[in-house]
Amino acid sequence: MSVSTDAGRQATAAPTAPYAIELKGISKAFGPVQANKDISIQVAKGSIHGIIGENGAGKSTLMSILYGFYKADRGEIVINGRVTAIPDSQSAIRAGIGMVFQHFKLVQNFTVLENVILGAEEGQMLAGSLAKARRVLRELAEEYELEVDPDALIEDLSVGHQQRVEILKALYRQADILILDEPTGVLTPAEADHLFRILRGLKEQGKTIILITHKLREIMEITDTVSVMRRGEMTATVKTAETSPEQLAELMVGRKVLLHVAKGPANPGATVLDVENLRVKDDQGVERLKGISLKVRAGEILGIAGVAGNGQSELLAVLGGMQAGTGHIRIKGDEIDLTGKHSNGQTRRARGIAHVPEDRQHLGLIMDFTAWENVAFGYHHAPEYQKNRLFMDNDALRADTERKMATFDVRPPIPTLAAKSFSGGNQQKIVVAREIERNPDLLLVGQPTRGVDIGAIEFIHKQIVALRDAGKAILLVSVELDEIMSLSDRIAVMFDGRIMGERDPRSTNERELGLMMAGVTDGGAA
Amino acid sequence: DLGGKFDKSFNEAAFNGATRWAQETGGTFKELEMQSEAQREQALRRLAESGANPVVMTGFAFGDVLNTVAPDFPDTKFAIIDMVVEQPNVKSVVFNEHEGSYLVGMMAALASKTGTVGFIGGMDIPLIRKFGCGYAQGVKAVNPDATVILNMTGTTPAAWNDPVKGAELAKGQKAQGADVIYAAAGGTGVGVLQAAADEGILSIGVDSNQNYLHPGKVLTSMLKRVDNAVYEAFKEGEALAPGINVMGLANDGVGYAMDEHNAALVTPEMQATVDEAAAKIKSGELAVHDYMSDNTCPAATF
Amino acid sequence: MDYATLLQLLDTTLRFATPLLLACLAGLYSERAGVFDIGLEGKMLMAAMSSGAVAALTGSVWLGLLAAIGGSLLFALVHGVASITFRGNQLISGVALNFIASGITVLVAQSLFGQGGRTPPLTGGARSNPVILPFAEPMRDVPVIGPLYYEVISGHSPLVYLALLMVPVTWWVLYRTRFGLRLRAVGENPAAVDTAGVSVRGLRFAAVMITGVLCGVAGAYMATALQAGFGREMTAGRGYIALAALIFAKWRPWAALYACLLFGFFQALALRPDVVEGVVGVKVPVPALDALPYVLTVLVLAGFVGKAIPPRAGGEPYVKER
């Protein structure tokens, strides 16, 4: 089996059909972060090309460059054989490129029609454009099952329908290259299937489609070729027909030595966390958790696997007291409030729950605060940080911070440095140190090693296992399968706000989990 | 006062007095204009501080402040207009505005065709009611069943400098039939006179001679010789005699203005009638009621 | 209260509502485009001074109007540069410009005319004189509507009718033209406009400039029509009342008209406590009438009188992100 960029070329090369898109040596850096490194791909006309990669791999950045939303530092773009400069979205549209962003770009209180014509109006007056759009939309609807009420307000539409509007926007601008960035991340399986029918229809009409996703199932289901990205680099491009989910997973995660955390067998004790029929609605009133029930016992790590956006974040938020919910949560047997003024981060911490949040930059740390101020974050009421009833004891705090920085090998070990001046990995170490050092009964951990280098990953994993061995309960949420596999004592897979099933890491494999994560239940779900 | 130096009226009169003195004697003077109530004390102290002597201030609002400042500068002489301040080094100058207002009131009644005349005061205080009351008495003296519409611009010093309000009040009074309007409102009066001119009715100026502002449209002006008072004060200089100084018709402290701008409006007969009354007042034969004496007015209700 | 008094009140109301309306519509453009502007007051003041000065110097009200627009545009430009180009704090920029205006107007007027920060009284062609609408005279004697037409509707400065005209115009521009669609979009979700290939900056600057023009007219009206000349602080907080009216009107043109008429009516009432007393029977302190618009606005903001939801992207400088 060939794993090379050539594979991609042979797959689709034909004199009659030049590539719809060719990217040559694209590079893009955001300050210290190299989001794209010398990336080249070719996409044949009338094909569906998939791009997969971990969070932060650089997929969206690459596509944003293709759409003229960002400017590449280096590299050139070739559209239909012609070198095309794409300084802004306007020229991308002119080049026949349409994009459906990860986060929709719709005006909430506008009608579908208004959103569709925005920026593509004919003439100064609206009347004409609206009439035309209404007509065109009707045609498109018939052609590709893209039916939406043209006069509905966006805010009244379901996410799936909003996405259709985005697609319609592109088609209305006669796009023949369509980019979709994680389109199914927000869709229910049914909606996703509908989307794929639409995409196939478009493909038949000779449109070229680039599909960004995390979900292997989708890649296998509808792409012709697929490229894999890792840490800003394009690691491979293969024909879908010639590959397998396992191989793709491997390419995604990289052939790096599967971190083998030295960890003995767990000896679970009494139940610490007992969640029963937990439900959560978001601001839009959409149910994000649909009746979660799970138990975590002392001295064990329960790993929650799942594709981003299937309710893991909400689960952590509720357990951490950041979001209200309904149902029951018991800590060591006694009930805790899920709503009201007694349901917040402070009361949770008082109950011995520590929380390493998924997003260290926006939740776990105040980037403008110094390291020592951040070490008190959430624990600023802790008695050992108080000088007297009035004042905090900043000296004690700084001393404590130095100690923690030493034990967790934070570099540079300077308590007075602003959090934003530490590297991602070291920022994460600060958060982990703060939470683990509280020696909690239950530790909630979200994406503990996202965007963190290998050394730091290993260290953080060690700390988590150590805490387990100290007889504490740990709930680990991660989108990185190998992390789940290597750390967890039990694995629960979440999909669409539900627990799909539970597995023993020793008796399961990435493939089985991957299928469960994709919502493909196998009856055997616990 | 807050009306501002160029209110074409009260403060401008004072300013002119000072200028006249400066021109005649070649002396120099500093003038300070208040932007806000709270500044008065600083301004006063600063002038005294800078060795200015005498310090003349116009407007009752200085009264309270002067009471506290004067003792701190025993060697400095102060003169205050429109207010009585009993301090050894203060000369208080007050005017019999009711007498002057009485005369222009008569003039208004004589000129009015509708039998309705208006009065627009600045800030609603006894002093201004004193104007209005004298005016009303004058009107009634000529035409007992004439109606006098009385409006005040406001209750704060801002009322001295609100031409917009003045204009709207004038328009309102015209709508109610007034065809002569007397404005005793400092800078606000500018708006009144303007509106009256726009609406084609007559107006009466105050303090300074404002006839020239809209020639042929300002019936006359109630002269309040603030300029003389200031002039005198400066002239006396350091030797300023403390005490209360009342300026009325008798000593030409008040009066009404005749010039080429309103000659066409005032017939000799009208002038004769008014002058006759003036003479009576001087001789004490006719006493015009002073509102401030008992805060009541026989001819009008505020 | 008799009919004549009512007419007189309405007449005053219309005069007082005009500057509010112009400023309010001005703010509407800017804020609908997502640029908050509490600097309406300053722009009006600047415009009033410019028009007063130029009209006094040239004797032409129309040159005065141009000057007013110019002066106001200058401030609008600074606001645009600060809040659009340099993504500064729109509110602080507005506050700053209001202070600068309140000071600089006096400085300039004083240095030009030396009359304590006033411009000399305007007369004749230097003023925006009232126009008598057609049929006003003949209709005058028609009962009820005749006087209404003659006293209230007719006999105002052309700028009054311009202001009234601007309401349907604004509505039309906002809801019937391409520019309006994009304007509303950029105030709700600039990213949508950006990804549609339209310049967010361009749109916002255009909106801010329109705001400048309308504030200019408002100021010119103050100095050449409502009053005959400029006086220090002559706008007397009207810019803020207009802001209040804008919120009260929930950023909609027609509602803005009603809000401004209402607030203008309050101002007219404040002139006639006697009338108010006659109607309600008790003596209402004038300050209470003065405060009414502000109190109402707070109630609206608090959502007690229907919730006022500002344009979603309002106040935030636009930064590209996905």
Add this chain to the structure above:
Amino acid sequence: MTKLPKWADVALVPLISLMLAAIVAAIVLVAIGHDPWNALKVMVDGALGSPYGWGYTLYYTTSFIFTGLAVTVAFHASLFNIGGEGQAQLGGLGVALVCLSMPWPHWTLALAAATLGAAAFGAAWAAIPAYLQARRGSHIVITTIMFNYIAAALLVYLLVDVLRPAGQMDPASARFPEGANLPALNEIPGFNLIFEKAVPANVTLFIALFMAWVVWAILWRTRLGYEIRAFGKSETAARYAGINAVRITMIAMLISGGLAGMMSINNVMGEAERLLQNSSEGAGFIGIAVALMGRNHPVGVVLAALLFGFLYQGGAELGLWTSIPIEMRIVVQGLVILFTGALDMMVRMMLGWLFSLSQSAESVGAK
């Protein structure tokens, strides 16, 4: 845009902004035909050239410290309190009611009570907008502006119809009893050696300085201050840490309003010794400039307040000794707010550009 070193951000940015403001102001002066240099001399002489001048400069400084601190505290909770003016005037009402309530035996008692009254009334006036912001999401900037006007109207009513003693013409309260008069600097042993003549600066100055320390202590030494700053930096992170948004918003605004109100013990009790209309004279707004200029740090605020005290006394002197209108100081104030508050990004860009230039120059030199 390169990242600036801390010292540049803290010290250089405000100084450059101030310079820009000064340059523009100078241009304005030249444009209206005055000599900026001479103007500056007049200001320096009048504000700093004599004990008398200092007496007024420090008097204004005192007021501005209070209002500057008020804005600062709100800013740290990312709340923009434009309502200082109204809160200060209400504070004045509090002072007046306390002072007039009884013939005070000694000024210390009166001062203590009046301070409480001022703070309470100021805080109360800030409480409503704060509540509306916290609970109903009403934009606090707009509501505080509205409350400034409502406060002004309320005071006119009270001064005209309620507090004005019979027979007095101007709208003001009665004079405060002797026992409520605060000692001015010229009446304080030690200081009276410098200030022989009566000056308005009074003991309140020391309260202001003390409050500056208190604010610093609250913000950087207490749990409350920690929560305020954390909330101001990131609301979402604050939620993660279990910080109650409503509580913080309320408390921060109450402190802010209280401080704004307390300025009234300086001007109402310490100087005018009666309540006048518009007693705060715009000091509430100057607080914005002072806070921006002082980088929202009490030390910076005190320095900036001194700067504006100088500006105000100097401006008054301009109005007195030159033909430059007193409004000049308002222009400068506006310019400072503009450059420090709205165009700060521009200043930073300029500086960042300069720094990158110098750096590249060095690296070139190194090779």
